[in-house]
Amino acid sequence: MSSLALIGRDIRLASRGGGNTFLAVAFFATIVTLVPLGIEPVAGLLHAVAGGIVMLCSALAALLSLDNLFQADFEDGSLELLVTGPLSLESLAASKIAAHWFTTALPLLAISPLAAIAMDLPGAGLVGVVLAVALATPAVSAVGAIGASLTLSAKRGGLILPLIVLPLLAPVIIFGAGVVRSKLEGAENGAVLYLSAFSLAAVLLSPFAVAAGLRTNLSA
Amino acid sequence: MIGYANPKRFLDLTRPIPPWFFGVSSTLLAIGLYLALFVVPPERQQGDAVRIMFVHVPAAWIGMGAYALMAVCSIWALVNRHPLADIAAREAAPLGALFTGLALITGSLWGKPMWGTYWAWDARLTSFLLLFFLYLGYIAIWNVTEDETRAARGAAILAIVGAVNLPIIKFSVDWWNTLHQGESIFRSGGPVIATVFLWPLFIMLAAYTTLFAALWIVRVRTAILRRTVRTRVSAGFGR
Amino acid sequence: MLQRDINFSVSSGEILSIHGPNGAGKTSLLRAIAGLLEVPDGCIAFRLHPHDIIANPEERIGMVGWLGHQDGIKGELSLRENLQFHCRYNRCFGSVQDALASLGLADLQDLPAQYLSHGQRRRLAFARLLVNARSLWLLDEPLSGIDSRGKACVRQHIQRHCEMGGIAVVAVHEPLGLKSASLELQ
Numbered sequence: 235m236s237s238l239a240l241i242g243r244d245i246r247l248a249s250r251g252g253g254n255t256f257l258a259v260a261f262f263a264t265i266v267t268l269v270p271l272g273i274e275p276v277a278g279l280l281h282a283v284a285g286g287i288v289m290l291c292s293a294l295a296a297l298l299s300l301d302n303l304f305q306a307d308f309e310d311g312s313l314e315l316l317v318t319g320p321l322s323l324e325s326l327a328a329s330k331i332a333a334h335w336f337t338t339a340l341p342l343l344a345i346s347p348l349a350a351i352a353m354d355l356p357g358a359g360l361v362g363v364v365l366a367v368a369l370a371t372p373a374v375s376a377v378g379a380i381g382a383s384l385t386l387s388a389k390r391g392g393l394i395l396p397l398i399v400l401p402l403l404a405p406v407i408i409f410g411a412g413v414v415r416s417k418l419e420g421a422e423n424g425a426v427l428y429l430s431a432f433s434l435a436a437v438l439l440s441p442f443a444v445a446a447g448l449r450t451n452l453s454a
Numbered sequence: 455m456i457g458y459a460n461p462k463r464f465l466d467l468t469r470p471i472p473p474w475f476f477g478v479s480s481t482l483l484a485i486g487l488y489l490a491l492f493v494v495p496p497e498r499q500q501g502d503a504v505r506i507m508f509v510h511v512p513a514a515w516i517g518m519g520a521y522a523l524m525a526v527c528s529i530w531a532l533v534n535r536h537p538l539a540d541i542a543a544r545e546a547a548p549l550g551a552l553f554t555g556l557a558l559i560t561g562s563l564w565g566k567p568m569w570g571t572y573w574a575w576d577a578r579l580t581s582f583l584l585l586f587f588l589y590l591g592y593i594a595i596w597n598v599t600e601d602e603t604r605a606a607r608g609a610a611i612l613a614i615v616g617a618v619n620l621p622i623i624k625f626s627v628d629w630w631n632t633l634h635q636g637e638s639i640f641r642s643g644g645p646v647i648a649t650v651f652l653w654p655l656f657i658m659l660a661a662y663t664t665l666f667a668a669l670w671i672v673r674v675r676t677a678i679l680r681r682t683v684r685t686r687v688s689a690g691f692g693r
Numbered sequence: 694m695l696q697r698d699i700n701f702s703v704s705s706g707e708i709l710s711i712h713g714p715n716g717a718g719k720t721s722l723l724r725a726i727a728g729l730l731e732v733p734d735g736c737i738a739f740r741l742h743p744h745d746i747i748a749n750p751e752e753r754i755g756m757v758g759w760l761g762h763q764d765g766i767k768g769e770l771s772l773r774e775n776l777q778f779h780c781r782y783n784r785c786f787g788s789v790q791d792a793l794a795s796l797g798l799a800d801l802q803d804l805p806a807q808y809l810s811h812g813q814r815r816r817l818a819f820a821r822l823l824v825n826a827r828s829l830w831l832l833d834e835p836l837s838g839i840d841s842r843g844k845a846c847v848r849q850h851i852q853r854h855c856e857m858g859g860i861a862v863v864a865v866h867e868p869l870g871l872k873s874a875s876l877e878l879q
Contacts, residue, residue, distance in 0.1 A: 235784075236781070236782050236783070236784060239781035239782045240782060243770075243782075246770065247767060247769055250769040310763055310764065310767070311761050311762070311763025311764055311765035312765045312766075314729060314761050314763075314765065315759065315761075315765040315821075317729070317754055318729075318754050318755065319782050319783050320755055320782075320783060320784060322751075380611075380615060384595060384612055385595070385608075387600060387604050388600075394594045394595065394598050397587070398591040398594070398595070398612060401588050401591065401616070401619075402588075402615065402616065408580075443611055443614075443615050446611050447607075447608060450603075450604050450607035450608055453729060
């Protein structure tokens with residue numbers, strides 16, 4: 235199927251030389267292990283901030299590779315070819331979002347336990363971190379793709395992308411931190427529910443916005 | 455509406471409006487501020503701090519209203535391709551951002567005496583701050599994208615996507631436990647705020663609204679005139 | 694901005710070559726036909742059968758064989774992988790090996806595409822059209838950068854495509870070298 239072919243191609247490209255995956259993972263690992271250095275080793279302080287820091291770092295790391303989501307294809311003419319294929323723009327958008335998740339979010343998810351260890355979290359906290367990252371990253375890819383498609387032809391697209399995307403991702407960061415907190419405290423606070431709902435809504439709705447952005451930047 | 459598509463007609467029709475609105479706005483501002491500062495009694499719990507409300511609350515309403523206006527113009531721009539719609543949305547944004555910023559600052563000043571803190575990360579304040587950032591992102595797209603048509607459409611999409619924030623701001627005080635007080639005016643049971651506070655509030659709102667409208671129309675007229683000059687100059691060089 | 698007053702029609706088996714100086718709008722016209730560029734005043738339509746007319750750009754896009762100004766080739770993938778992806782993505786069953794061989798690229802098929810010369814890249818881009826069974830070819834400077842033997846090859850393919858009932862609309866700034874209707878842009 236066309237979508238699978240596209241996702242497969244992007245995974246292959248990422249594994250061959252797309253430095254973006256490595257960059258995103260390295261960025262995440264570095265920042266998340268360095269942050270505890272700047273925080274006083276007061277008991278419980280690190281636990282309180284761990285959730286928010288992990289979520290923010292993973293969002294920023296994913297943003298690093300979002301800039302390139304459509305840019306590389308746009309610049310070498312591949313995007314035109316993808317558009318002249320059998321997929322609708324919305325399906326194309328959804329496939330690219332899925333491809334981004336596989337190439338960036340999945341590696342981030344894989345090293346998120348490292349983040350939990352760096353934050354000195356107990357086992358329950360580790361579960362919370364992995365769960366939060368797993369639930370949040372689809373939204374990050376989906377919403378980030380909206381930003382990527384809107385800034386395709388922008389002069390300094392890389393700088394404006396976080397400005398557009400982070401406000402829209404604020405709920406993800408808030409709820410994700412809530413998920414970590416709920417696992418640490420052992421209390422249910424609904425964060426898992428809210429985060430899942432937001433991610434689901436983002437994944438279902440963003441292809442339409444992304445397609446609109448692509449349409450704009452391709453046809454002008 | 456079709457008539458407004460003709461720039462000259464639009465310019466002619468709207469020429470008398472700004473001075474008139476500025477006049478009305480200054481009058482209302484004068485009345486409202488006088489009432490707020492001298493006539494309104496100190497509130498039971500807050501004392502004189504309550505007077506900030508008359509600057510803060512209308513600013514917040516305009517900040518949100520301007521974004522709603524922007525979103526509606528954006529939908530209109532995408533659906534109808536009306537040439538005025540893009541300009542209308544674009545020129546509303548910096549004004550909306552200004553009023554939002556004013557609301558954030560005055561709210562912060564009000565928060566210190568009322569809650570003991572300049573800021574809190576509760577749902578209402580956070581979502582309102584996000585509104586400010588959404589404005590910035592919207593303005594940034596216009597500035598950074600080279601082709602104007604693409605900038606217009608991209609910005610329109612962002613405005614529509616970001617509009618989900620508006621109901622979140624409105625209902626955040628109901629859905630979550632927030633520091634910010636609950637809805638006291640626009641709620642289903644009718645306002646619970648005392649009438650003596652309500653009137654100056656609405657006068658200030660009317661003042662801000664006419665001020666916004668006047669500034670907005672001036673900006674839109676300027677944009678149209680600028681575009682006319684640019685077209686005439688490039689046509690002239692073509693010869 | 695694009696031209697005014699352009700009228701043309703091309704039928705099955707015909708070639709239309711678009712001429713004009715750089716910047717005249719040849720690429721824009723091709724993009725408009727493909728459905729990649731909006732046409733505010735005017736109509737572009739494909740007629741498949743007497744009563745089956747397709748004018749909607751989003752539908753037209755999925756029906757053309759596009760060779761644009763840029764190559765659309767991924768340097769990290771080999772030639773074969775580039776074509777294979779194109780095949781799977783477009784759900785077509787053309788033979789990748791035959792396409793590569795007919796353009797003299799069979800020996801290089803496992804080489805990462807970034808090592809190709811400009812002419813080889815254009816030939817690879819053209820090879821895409823051979824695996825994809827689209828009947829309308831829109832070609833933007835298909836001969837540029839290719840040596841004379843490659844050009845002869847490309848011309849042959851265009852000829853054969855039209856002999857089998859396809860249509861080719863070609864934008865060129867040099868003579869195409871094939872029997873074709875001509876559209877001049879200023």
